[in-house]
Amino acid sequence: MARIAIIGAGMAALGALAVFNHHGHQVELFEKSRGTGGRMASKRGQSASWDMGAQFMKANTPAFAAILADWHQQGLIEPWKITPWLIDEDDARPSPDDDIRYVAVPRMTALSRTLAEKASALHTSTRITALHRHDQHWTLESETGDLFDGFDAVVVTTPPAQAEPFVRNSVNLQQACLQSSMLPCWALLLAFDEPLATPFDAAFVHTGAISWLARNNSKPGRDSGETWVVLANHEWSQNCIDHTRPWVEQQLLQAFWNTTGLDALKARESWLHRWLYAFPDNSADTRGYQLDPQQKLVLCGDWLQSASIEGAWLSGQAAATALQAQLSNSRVTGANA
Ligand SMILES: Cc1cc2nc3c(=O)[nH]c(=O)nc-3n(C[C@H](O)[C@H](O)[C@H](O)COP(=O)(O)OP(=O)(O)OC[C@H]3O[C@@H](n4cnc5c(N)ncnc54)[C@H](O)[C@@H]3O)c2cc1C
Structure with missing residues (x-):
């Protein structure tokens, strides 16, 4: 030993x-x-909690598929059954795929x-x-x-x-x-008093500052209140890496309402997190x-x-x-x- x-x-x-x-x-x-x-x-706030890093896991290899199956059998993870949307400059549309996305329950940690x-x-x-x-x-x-x-x-x-x-x-x-180097990512976490009327629970975004939006409470096992996770894209995050937190939060909030097309509501609670080392720039x-x-x-x-x-x-x-x-x-x- x-x-x-x-x-x-x-x-x-x-x-x-x-x-x-x-x-x-x-x-x-x-x-x-x-x-x-x-x-x-995961982040626990005063009235809500969110997955503020990895959003879901999926397998591209048989080895990891076997691991996921084992964790699922043990009740550690559950499938997150969503049809992701794709939002780009032209429009917003469902973008169905065959991926099985798992999340840990009741939160990623x-x-x-x-x-x-x-x-x-x-x-x-x-x-x-x-x-x-x-x-x-x-x-x-x-x-x-x-x-x-x-x-x-x-x-x-x-x-x-x-x-x-x-x-x-x-x-x-x-x-x-x-x-090797890593790319940053700003993450904005939001909680609302009422459900937002979006046609999607999660969307890959290819326009503006945002790269990903998800209704956190649509994942299995989460608290019931309306919670959203907004991830900025790497380029925007890099460009705004040293901006003040209030400025970044304001910009991402604005981008959130623009992307969803909803009228702005006051968030009950919000949290901004800066991932300095979010994703590898290259795999060495x-x-x-x-x-x-x-x-x-x-x-x-x-x-x-x-x-x-x-x-x-x-x-x-x-x-x-x-x-x-x-x-x-x-x-x-x-x-x-
Ligand atoms: C915002 C975001 C969204 C993501 N979404 C997804 C997704 O949906 N699906 C997916 O598969 N992946 C996603 N990822 C990527 C995924 O989270 C990472 O690839 C994975 O978690 C990396 O794991 P790791 O163990 O390599 O590194 P880490 O998770 O970074 O682990 C390294 C650990 O080392 C600790 N540490 C650092 N320095 C020290 C020190 N000096 N002493 C002691 N401890 C130290 C850190 O605190 C950390 O806990 C996302 C990542 C981010 C940031």
Whole structure:
């Protein structure tokens, strides 16, 4: 059995955790936020809650389809039965497809919370700031100066800019970080006292500032009040990255009413979130991970596979499988020495 530290508690981390658990390792998760899920996050307001990151998950591969089927059977996720609309400069129209879109119930973070229970320890509100390696073992240092030592291997699942400081002694891993970048996304969350009379529950938008609109309460298991999630497109988000929050909120609200064609109503509650590292700009390595076999240090995350929950999960699993092979090799070599 090895002791393994995973930095981050998003879907890449949880994909890796599942593989390590299968091999009987002892795994500790270190997460800077108060909860698990990373970009598969939910926001709880005073009178409402929303999925403010990933909106749904779907499978493009048989491997992830099997995972979704398993989570569905366990009651962790449910299909979100919608016909998405497409809104562009010309018109708004239904855009049916055969995709099965799943959501975690009763909110997206519920899935990660359940999956993280399989870790030996979950250290939330713990931002790791440095990694130290002595005598074949790793020590993690947090921003409060706490030290967590005795790990045989470390898995880094953060976006590349946050991962780079941890991998400066591994040329290939550092290169992967430096060659990758992420795009931002402004997200506006709205709650209303009455239902909005839109003909759709969710729409892909190809005009103006917005890229996605969804009636959050149309997802299974959600609270009943009228809630909407509005995601700005990457270009607009990038251009407005440093604008003031009131200005961004005002612009997105205006764009929301323009896009839906409804008369403006006063929102009962709203929340604006800036995702600085929302989506990978490029996928640097389609293997899904970068491993330093000598140091037993591995990088993974959606930015090394594809920009989705599926990409993150498969990346974490590929990284853990590669590290597991390395740990087994070391044991065989050690046993033969
Ligand atoms: C607005 C938005 C909408 C999206 N919509 C969809 C969708 O509908 N469907 C879909 O499939 N995908 C969607 N995605 C993409 C999907 O959310 C991501 O691809 C996936 O969640 C990434 O998982 P990850 O584990 O690779 O990274 P993350 O979820 O970012 O996990 C990394 C974790 O590391 C933590 N961390 C960072 N630095 C440190 C540190 N120093 N110490 C400790 N912890 C640290 C972070 O807090 C985070 O929890 C969306 C993303 C966004 C932002």
